[in-house]
Amino acid sequence: MKTVSLTIDGKEIKAPGGESVLWAALDSSIYIPHLCARHDNSAPDASCRLCWVEIEGRLKPVTACTETVAEGMVVNTRGAAALRLARTALELLLASNVVDCANCARSGACELQKIAAHLKVKLKTRRFKKILRNLEVDSSSPLFIYDPNKCVLCGQCIRVCRQRLGIGALGFAHRGFNRRMTTFGDEPIGQSECQNCGDCVAACPTGALCFKAAAAKL
Amino acid sequence: MKATGLPGVAATFQKIKKHAQARWQELQKARAVIMVGSATCGRAAGALEVLRAFKNELKKHNLDCPVIEVGCMGHCYAEPIVIIAKPGYPSIVYQRVNPVIAQRLVREFILGDNPCLEFVLGALEENKLVPGLADFPRAQFEQKVILKNCGHIDPEDIDHYIASGGYSALVKALQLKPEQIINEVKKSGLRGRGGAGFATGEKWATCRHAPGKPRYVICNGDEGDPGAFMDRAILESDPHSVIEGMLIAGYAVGAGHGYIYVRAEYPLAVQRTRLALSQARKLNLLGKNILGGDFSFDIKLFQGSGAFVCGEETALIASLEGQAGTPSHRPPYPAVSGLEGKPTLINNVKTLAFIRHIVDKGAKWFTGIGTKNSPGTAVFALAGKVVNTGLTEVPMGTTLRQVIFDVGSGIPGGKPFKAVQIGGPSGGCLPESALDLPIDFDSLAKAGAMMGSGGMIVLDQDDCMVEIARYFLEFTQRESCGKCTFCRLGTKQMLEILSEFTRGKGKLKDLDTLTGLAEDIKAGSLCGLGRTAPNPVLTNLRYFRDEYEAHIREGRCPALMCQELIAYYIIPEKCELTCDACVGNCTVEAISSHPKKRYKIIDQEKCVKCGTCLTACPPQYNAIVKLSPPTEVPK
Ligand SMILES: Cc1cc2nc3c(=O)[nH]c(=O)nc-3n(C[C@H](O)[C@H](O)[C@H](O)COP(=O)(O)O)c2cc1C
Numbered sequence A: 001m002k003t004v005s006l007t008i009d010g011k012e013i014k015a016p017g018g019e020s021v022l023w024a025a026l027d028s029s030i031y032i033p034h035l036c037a038r039h040d041n042s043a044p045d046a047s048c049r050l051c052w053v054e055i056e057g058r059l060k061p062v063t064a065c066t067e068t069v070a071e072g073m074v075v076n077t078r079g080a081a082a083l084r085l086a087r088t089a090l091e092l093l094l095a096s097n098v099v100d101c102a103n104c105a106r107s108g109a110c111e112l113q114k115i116a117a118h119l120k121v122k123l124k125t126r127r128f129k130k131i132l133r134n135l136e137v138d139s140s141s142p143l144f145i146y147d148p149n150k151c152v153l154c155g156q157c158i159r160v161c162r163q164r165l166g167i168g169a170l171g172f173a174h175r176g177f178n179r180r181m182t183t184f185g186d187e188p189i190g191q192s193e194c195q196n197c198g199d200c201v202a203a204c205p206t207g208a209l210c211f212k213a214a215a216a217k218l
Numbered sequence B: 001m002k003a004t005g006l007p008g009v010a011a012t013f014q015k016i017k018k019h020a021q022a023r024w025q026e027l028q029k030a031r032a033v034i035m036v037g038s039a040t041c042g043r044a045a046g047a048l049e050v051l052r053a054f055k056n057e058l059k060k061h062n063l064d065c066p067v068i069e070v071g072c073m074g075h076c077y078a079e080p081i082v083i084i085a086k087p088g089y090p091s092i093v094y095q096r097v098n099p100v101i102a103q104r105l106v107r108e109f110i111l112g113d114n115p116c117l118e119f120v121l122g123a124l125e126e127n128k129l130v131p132g133l134a135d136f137p138r139a140q141f142e143q144k145v146i147l148k149n150c151g152h153i154d155p156e157d158i159d160h161y162i163a164s165g166g167y168s169a170l171v172k173a174l175q176l177k178p179e180q181i182i183n184e185v186k187k188s189g190l191r192g193r194g195g196a197g198f199a200t201g202e203k204w205a206t207c208r209h210a211p212g213k214p215r216y217v218i219c220n221g222d223e224g225d226p227g228a229f230m231d232r233a234i235l236e237s238d239p240h241s242v243i244e245g246m247l248i249a250g251y252a253v254g255a256g257h258g259y260i261y262v263r264a265e266y267p268l269a270v271q272r273t274r275l276a277l278s279q280a281r282k283l284n285l286l287g288k289n290i291l292g293g294d295f296s297f298d299i300k301l302f303q304g305s306g307a308f309v310c311g312e313e314t315a316l317i318a319s320l321e322g323q324a325g326t327p328s329h330r331p332p333y334p335a336v337s338g339l340e341g342k343p344t345l346i347n348n349v350k351t352l353a354f355i356r357h358i359v360d361k362g363a364k365w366f367t368g369i370g371t372k373n374s375p376g377t378a379v380f381a382l383a384g385k386v387v388n389t390g391l392t393e394v395p396m397g398t399t400l401r402q403v404i405f406d407v408g409s410g411i412p413g414g415k416p417f418k419a420v421q422i423g424g425p426s427g428g429c430l431p432e433s434a435l436d437l438p439i440d441f442d443s444l445a446k447a448g449a450m451m452g453s454g455g456m457i458v459l460d461q462d463d464c465m466v467e468i469a470r471y472f473l474e475f476t477q478r479e480s481c482g483k484c485t486f487c488r489l490g491t492k493q494m495l496e497i498l499s500e501f502t503r504g505k506g507k508l509k510d511l512d513t514l515t516g517l518a519e520d521i522k523a524g525s526l527c528g529l530g531r532t533a534p535n536p537v538l539t540n541l542r543y544f545r546d547e548y549e550a551h552i553r554e555g556r557c558p559a560l561m562c563q564e565l566i567a568y569y570i571i572p573e574k575c576e577l578t579c580d581a582c583v584g585n586c587t588v589e590a591i592s593s594h595p596k597k598r599y600k601i602i603d604q605e606k607c608v609k610c611g612t613c614l615t616a617c618p619p620q621y622n623a624i625v626k627l628s629p630p631t632e633v634p635k
């Protein structure tokens, strides 16, 4: 597809036509917080609601992963309205997540830490009440531990699992606050279709999926 | 619009219509025709027992009168409703009929000549004997377009529909060019009745011109808002009107297949729609080469799982495709890329039911009803603290006051009006000062509410606005698909704050957190569910902030509704010393007599606030009251 030129945060960049604003920015080293986006041509999930940007000529902030680049587009990733939405989304995630970096194998490589630093939000945010999900930790897999209380429901693990196994061992189930990443019939991962490839663990942006070996080193 | 060409289709239909009319006339020759309103509302009130009683009693007297099940007339407060059409009399509508009354009606009216006026609601026609329904005050405000057939024809007999003019619009449409129909719908200004009020003609045009084939038409009958039952009533009472609308839509956008998505919790609607589809197919009004012409279109019925979010169009389509019913980002809109990625027209039941009338009577007729930007009529389900609960159809632009007080006959017991909740979980509560607002899509949105699907819940002084907001948030949180952050977690936080308020545990600064979060959820959610979920709270705060503050500052619930903020108290001076109704009724033995003075006292430690004592205290004494905050109870 034809290359288009656009401006993000004052920087002139080029991106292949049809690309999303999010990947165009990331490929040009401009960071926009994101958890659920994937870099293929499937329809965006648009579920994490972190990738807010402002685009000239648009009244309200939009999610960068759902916006296609256009010639001459002017994007601002640091607008007040966009940052406000991104911060609220992050604070909501943190308020319902177990935040225990000192004892987490993902610490240092965790996307939540990165996004919090970028948005200048404290990991132990106080704006919202701590409402934890109190779900059982699943250590039935020989390879990894799944702590659903640290899951942000980004769906990255589900996606790679599906790519690897065809139908996939993982999926989302239940509604509202109770929605969670789980296996068919909520059975322990060790008893599911899981083939222990570990792709999901690599794909997970948080400490929800961690290798047992890494956890043991703590 | 002038119809041209294709005489074959018209000629084929003429034969069908003649047959239907002949059957209809045959019916009028009976000694009497008995029509029992047996939609879900009627059945809940006992319509099927009444139906059986009529049949048995007729048999007993060897009378051969047709007993027909019809749909809902909208007077749900007066169910079961029966209409008896006996030659020489007007068609008389009886209310609150039970099996005993049914037997009497057979003996005295059908066999004899006593129309039993004590059970009458009204008559369908002007006459000298019984007041006509048209003379009821509410009739001045109502205008039945899509509810016209409801309760007056047998939804299980396609000939009734055809004899009353049904499928003529389809025949007319088939003789027009699709563009002509789309133009007429555009000119009519019809806006989608599924909630958002999107311009129907525009949507049809987009779908027709979107690349890709085949195209699909979907009728959205998910209807998941609490208290709404308009679409159910239409599918149960007049399913062919929706099918005809879909056929015309299919012809206009160039689709060959349609789906009617009905929630599985509507078994009667499912059953009657299925039957209607098969009857239409038998007459070749549906299927291949309809009426011998070039147009082929068939419709399948799909039973949804009854999730509120499945009413959202992208979630509905996912659910039709066998995937989880979660919404996805728009655009692309379904009209461009919907079912299986093909252009898909999705319209609400009511929207589709309007189509035949617009094709039949023209756009000008339609724009003559309602307001400039919201032409036509609106259907509302009246519920809550209102005398005449049920369905009504009024021109857009009718005021809330007219709907609640003239059509609905106001609030039971003459209590003061407090608010009206419109649009269900996406809408809002409007106060007294909004009563003279002419209702249409735009005026309601401006006031902070929403047309939604047409649920209208009337609230009086005994309803706590904080509790109402909490109730709706609990609903949206439960019904949220949980996919996106704002809706999954944001509504949970809002619900938590509101729950604290109703327990008197909130702080004033929580109000700021609540409103700030509400604004963000509106702006940040992925689909319409999350984007409208904060509306009940925001309007409520806009108009009833003092009630929130009373809960927070004083631990007081002004409506005396929030359990944890009230106490039951027996006024010693009013308590009749010889009576002990409350003592016996209290399940936790919290009430005892004063050792010396013998009036009753409630032990506040033991009291579980069930309110049984208040109901038990005889009205002549009326000695028990609710007090808020509980510290108001004298020591
Ligand atoms: C949470 C949610 C629930 C909805 N439920 C319904 C519904 O039950 N029936 C309906 O017709 N539209 C519903 N809608 C609106 C549909 O997405 C869609 O706009 C509508 O069916 C289009 O039809 P219309 O143009 O005739 O209004 C809902 C939307 C949302 C966001």
Ligand code: SF4
Pocket (backbone or CB within 6 Å): A150, A151, A152, A153, A154, A155, A156, A157, A158, A181, A200, A203, A204, A205, A206, A208, A209
């Ligand atoms: S386990 Fe990790 S990758 Fe999977 S949904 Fe949760 S946060 Fe995303």
Ligand code: SF4
Pocket (backbone or CB within 6 Å): B309, B326, B327, B479, B480, B481, B482, B483, B484, B485, B487, B488, B525, B526, B527, B528, B529, B530, B531
């Ligand atoms: S707004 Fe609510 S219902 Fe809609 S996608 Fe997000 S979580 Fe699901």
Ligand code: FES
Pocket (backbone or CB within 6 Å): A033, A034, A035, A036, A037, A045, A046, A047, A048, A049, A050, A051, A063, A064, A065, A066
């Ligand atoms: S990356 Fe855009 S919504 Fe998640």
